[in-house]
Amino acid sequence: MYKVKVFVTLRESVLDPQGKAVTHSLHSLNYQQVADVRIGKYMELTIEKSERDINEVVNEICSNLLANPVIEDYRYEVEECVTL
Amino acid sequence: MKFAVIVFPGSNCDVDMFHAIQDELGEQVEYVWHDSESLEEFDGILLPGGFSYGDYLRTGAIARFSNVMKEVIKAAEAGKPILGVCNGFQILLEAGLLPGAMRRNESLSFICKPVELKVENNQTMFTNEYSNGETIIIPVAHGEGNYYCDEETLARLKENNQIVFTYNQNPNGSLADIAGITNEKGNVLGMMPHPERAVDELLGGADGLKMFQSIVKAWREAHVVNA
Numbered sequence: 593m594y595k596v597k598v599f600v601t602l603r604e605s606v607l608d609p610q611g612k613a614v615t616h617s618l619h620s621l622n623y624q625q626v627a628d629v630r631i632g633k634y635m636e637l638t639i640e641k642s643e644r645d646i647n648e649v650v651n652e653i654c655s656n657l658l659a660n661p662v663i664e665d666y667r668y669e670v671e672e673c674v675t676l
Numbered sequence: 677m678k679f680a681v682i683v684f685p686g687s688n689c690d691v692d693m694f695h696a697i698q699d700e701l702g703e704q705v706e707y708v709w710h711d712s713e714s715l716e717e718f719d720g721i722l723l724p725g726g727f728s729y730g731d732y733l734r735t736g737a738i739a740r741f742s743n744v745m746k747e748v749i750k751a752a753e754a755g756k757p758i759l760g761v762c763n764g765f766q767i768l769l770e771a772g773l774l775p776g777a778m779r780r781n782e783s784l785s786f787i788c789k790p791v792e793l794k795v796e797n798n799q800t801m802f803t804n805e806y807s808n809g810e811t812i813i814i815p816v817a818h819g820e821g822n823y824y825c826d827e828e829t830l831a832r833l834k835e836n837n838q839i840v841f842t843y844n845q846n847p848n849g850s851l852a853d854i855a856g857i858t859n860e861k862g863n864v865l866g867m868m869p870h871p872e873r874a875v876d877e878l879l880g881g882a883d884g885l886k887m888f889q890s891i892v893k894a895w896r897e898a899h900v901v902n903a
Contacts, residue, residue: 605826606824607779607782609779609780609781609783609784609822609849610780610784613784658733662769662776662777662824663777663779
């Protein structure tokens with residue numbers, strides 16, 4: 593079994609209105625040192641081992657559904673785990 | 677002319693769309709459930725607004741994988757008119773039938789009000805009853821109508837006259853004030869404003885009715901002898 597952690601964020605070139613609003617809120621809380629906030633999504637997938645390479649499978653899943661390549665980037669971490 | 681109104685779990689403008697076609701336009705219309713496997717009997721396909729699949733993951737992201745979308749893509753390839761309004765537009769973007777993507781409104785608020793649109797291209801099967809540059813009033817109701825595409829795509833949209841409607845006062849931060857675009861072939865239109873909610877003066881305006889009349893006019897010219 594694999595535990596896969598997927599992080600989806602808006603592309604750098606795409607404005608993030610939520611992140612901007614949160615940045616402003618942090619400034620009004622006097623955290624002036626916060627230069628920028630980008631908001632994204634975090635997903636955890638549990639994937640069973642198969643003959644296919646796990647990276648290939650995860651990349652396919654991410655580009656087909658989890659992220660929209662027009663506005664979003666993704667990255668992921670794979671962790672092998674033992675099932676109980 | 678026979679229209680299909682596609683109904684997904686979470687669609688909520690399907691009844692308005694049905695009413696616009698049957699009672700105001702006076703053409704045939706049927707509801708088609710999202711797991712339907714054929715759209716062959718229909719001449720025009722309408723994807724209504726709403727929150728299909730609760731907007732889970734991204735607006736339109738899950739609806740795009742329903743059975744009926746394969747048929748919508750087939751109908752688009754066959755040149756049939758496909759109109760996606762609001763969530764329907766978002767689904768067409770996710771399905772790749774139209775270029776670009778939707779972001780949250782710049783204000784982060786849900787906007788619900790009548791807006792002024794400019795008809796940028798009246799040479800389409802959806803706008804032939806309008807004049808070029810005409811200002812029309814159509815209501816918007818969305819939280820994610822902030823259209824985005826890369827510069828290359830925007831240049832292509834402009835070059836091919838695919839930008840059909842723009843906002844006079846941009847309500848959501850949409851790139852180049854875009855309110856509605858077509859595909860390259862011109863038979864798929866996606867727009868955030870709701871023409872089906874502007875089909876009767878009693879309800880505040882009828883500027884949307886001409887869009888449906890345009891579709892019928894273009895269809896008659898192509899399919900009816902001595903139209």
